[in-house]
Amino acid sequence: MASGSMLPMRIVVCVKEVLDPDAVGAYALSGGLVVGEDGKTLTQTTIPRLMNAYDEQAIEAALRIREGGTECTVSVVSVGDDLTTLLRHAVALGVDDVHEIRPPEDEPDCHVIASLLGAWIRTSGGADLVLCGRQASDDDQGVVPALLGEMLGMPVVAVARAVEITERASVMVTTVTPDGDETAEAALPAVVTISNELGEPRYPTMPMRMAARRVNPEVVEPDSISEGADLAPRVRLVRQYVPTVKGECVLIEGDGPAAQATRLVEALVGDRVLQGRP
Amino acid sequence: MSAPVVVCTWQGAGDDVAEETAAALTLGRRVAAESGTELRWLVLGPAPEDLVETARSHGVTVVDTFGDARLESPGPDAVVEAVARYSASRPAALIVFNQHFGTRFVVPRVAGRIDAAVVMNCTDVELAESGGFLVTAAAYGGDTRAVYAPDPERTCVVALLANAVLPEPVETPAQAPPVEDVDIDVAGVEERVRIVEQARSEGPRLEDAEIIVAGGRGLGSPENFKLVEELAETLGGMAGASRPIVDEGWTDSAHQVGLTGRITRPALYVAAGISGATQHMAGCSAAKTIVAINTDPDAAIFRYAKYGIVGDCLEVLPEMIRAVREAGVAR
Numbered sequence: 305m306a307s308g309s310m311l312p313m314r315i316v317v318c319v320k321e322v323l324d325p326d327a328v329g330a331y332a333l334s335g336g337l338v339v340g341e342d343g344k345t346l347t348q349t350t351i352p353r354l355m356n357a358y359d360e361q362a363i364e365a366a367l368r369i370r371e372g373g374t375e376c377t378v379s380v381v382s383v384g385d386d387l388t389t390l391l392r393h394a395v396a397l398g399v400d401d402v403h404e405i406r407p408p409e410d411e412p413d414c415h416v417i418a419s420l421l422g423a424w425i426r427t428s429g430g431a432d433l434v435l436c437g438r439q440a441s442d443d444d445q446g447v448v449p450a451l452l453g454e455m456l457g458m459p460v461v462a463v464a465r466a467v468e469i470t471e472r473a474s475v476m477v478t479t480v481t482p483d484g485d486e487t488a489e490a491a492l493p494a495v496v497t498i499s500n501e502l503g504e505p506r507y508p509t510m511p512m513r514m515a516a517r518r519v520n521p522e523v524v525e526p527d528s529i530s531e532g533a534d535l536a537p538r539v540r541l542v543r544q545y546v547p548t549v550k551g552e553c554v555l556i557e558g559d560g561p562a563a564q565a566t567r568l569v570e571a572l573v574g575d576r577v578l579q580g581r582p
Numbered sequence: 583m584s585a586p587v588v589v590c591t592w593q594g595a596g597d598d599v600a601e602e603t604a605a606a607l608t609l610g611r612r613v614a615a616e617s618g619t620e621l622r623w624l625v626l627g628p629a630p631e632d633l634v635e636t637a638r639s640h641g642v643t644v645v646d647t648f649g650d651a652r653l654e655s656p657g658p659d660a661v662v663e664a665v666a667r668y669s670a671s672r673p674a675a676l677i678v679f680n681q682h683f684g685t686r687f688v689v690p691r692v693a694g695r696i697d698a699a700v701v702m703n704c705t706d707v708e709l710a711e712s713g714g715f716l717v718t719a720a721a722y723g724g725d726t727r728a729v730y731a732p733d734p735e736r737t738c739v740v741a742l743l744a745n746a747v748l749p750e751p752v753e754t755p756a757q758a759p760p761v762e763d764v765d766i767d768v769a770g771v772e773e774r775v776r777i778v779e780q781a782r783s784e785g786p787r788l789e790d791a792e793i794i795v796a797g798g799r800g801l802g803s804p805e806n807f808k809l810v811e812e813l814a815e816t817l818g819g820m821a822g823a824s825r826p827i828v829d830e831g832w833t834d835s836a837h838q839v840g841l842t843g844r845i846t847r848p849a850l851y852v853a854a855g856i857s858g859a860t861q862h863m864a865g866c867s868a869a870k871t872i873v874a875i876n877t878d879p880d881a882a883i884f885r886y887a888k889y890g891i892v893g894d895c896l897e898v899l900p901e902m903i904r905a906v907r908e909a910g911v912a913r
Contacts (some may be wrong), residue, residue, distance in 0.1 A: 325702040325723060331860050332725035333882045346726070378671070404777035404856075443721050443728060445702050447690040454694030459659075459774035462687035476778070480835060481787065482683050482844065483781035490775045497687070500825075500842070501835050532688070538699035538736060546720065551885035553874070555892060564891045568873065569909050571889055577850050577871045578817070578911040582794070 358437025604749030665876030699732030724860030793819025800855015
């Protein structure tokens with residue numbers, strides 16, 4: 305943080321395990337995506353589970369800050385069961401410590417997740433900077449970082465492609481907006497969400513992966529951190545389905561691309577989508 | 583009467599499309615009618631010119647506006663606080679926002695501030711048989727729809743996706759609704775995030791384009807993106823791209839069409855070498871006419887397209903450029 309500060313700053317990165325969105329997308333494109341018997345879960349066992357890509361980029365952002373010379377520690381936390389593989393991946397990337405918070409019931413919603421993450425951050429030494437992916441690629445909600453900001457009383461800067469810590473204990477963020485890049489500054493502590501524009505995250509080296517195999521995440525029971533917290537979900541998932549798209553495409557046939565292109569343009573002019581030469 | 587349904591629009595933050603406002607009001611009116619309650623329209627930022635007429639034609643009971651001059655161009659902290667105070671003084675059953683870049687990250691903060699239930703990427707809201715709402719939302723980049731039941735004891739806040747609801751004015755509008763000043767002062771709210779350098783919009787935006795020619799992985803290599811640009815230019819339109827080729831650096835993210843990129847609504851959308859992943863379609867399915875060029879006849883893009891050419895876009899694009907020039911066409 306500031307050059308004169310006594311303690312290294314603490315960066316906390318919140319991550320989520322998701323079904324590989326590319327595999328889900330491939331099933332969806334081929335028409336083979338099905339919802340399981342409970343009517344709400346995608347149960348294809350062939351779809352791998354992995355770290356939400358935006359969250360992996362949030363880890364990358366944290367590591368870049370550390371490598372940029374800011375004295376800091378990077379902690380990674382996730383809510384769920386059986387996250388050892390996921391969190392060892394974070395260790396292999398180079399983070400300092402990893403933590404697995406057990407969910408209090410089967411289907412925690414964004415409010416419950418944010419409450420647990422917030423409670424853990426508060427009780428484990430606080431955070432100068434909280435980094436999250438902009439949204440999870442499964443539910444796409446993007447709600448948890450905003451709720452965390454509200455619960456911890458921190459400003460939230462969304463959709464970052466670059467994050468820097470300044471000398472004056474603030475965070476300087478390049479955000480991606482529809483009108484181009486914007487530069488924003490917020491005093492620490494703050495929450496920043498990371499977007500894919502940050503660029504490719506690093507790939508763990510073999511020695512790092514080997515070393516990570518010996519690391520077990522610290523397991524945190526919700527009762528130990530969330531005394532008095534309201535852990536009732538605000539929303540419940542009741543159903544999930546695969547929407548159908550009706551296809552009414554007219555395929556333009558013809559003897560080769562030239563003829564097809566000419567016919568297509570004629571069709572568009574005929575529909576008045578394009579105006580022909582008067 | 584039960585708590586009202588509130589539609590909250592925020593012109594200046596992206597609610598500049600009359601159609602999206604009308605869509606949110608249409609959804610709000612339907613839910614309000616089904617639950618036998620009133621529909622209020624909370625207007626943040628400058629009021630649209632046809633405020634009263636729009637409100638009337640969508641069956642709004644009361645229009646609420648902010649007298650606070652700061653809310654003419656509010657920052658996110660002021661908006662969160664303003665809506666939170668509004669909600670505290672007039673508890674709502676449902677608050678509907680339009681989802682776009684300006685609201686995407688503010689709506690969940692509003693929900694957090696007032697401890698409401700929140701669902702983003704909303705495509706529909708219905709009444710549950712047991713009371714309360716059922717909120718449908720796009721998930722997995724649009725590959726699935728998730729139906730959520732928010733806690734009926736709380737306000738539910740939703741962000742409505744563009745093009746999810748068809749705007750439908752009432753057939754016989756009643757009299758013009760009253761416009762009330764909500765008299766909430768947020769002058770003391772300090773913006774915690776300081777904009778050091780504002781984004782400078784460089785030229786026209788994809789969101790406003792009438793014609794878009796977009797390219798995907800089917801282009802094969804980065805240099806072929808210029809074929810997309812050339813056809814776009816020939817048609818007097820703009821070039822778009824799928825996320826994979828933006829991630830690969832073939833073009834910059836200003837061209838990215840899709841759920842996490844630009845949400846467009848052109849008259850004509852030409853998709854060249856794009857498979858039609860739902861993530862991408864979320865950004866272009868509102869196009870009036872979609873044309874697909876793809877080597878794979880089973881590609882999903884053909885399900886959305888009105889016209890398709892099964893073929894290599896590297897062969898078809900130059901021919902289209904030629905055909906367009908020969909026909910001398912334009913919008």
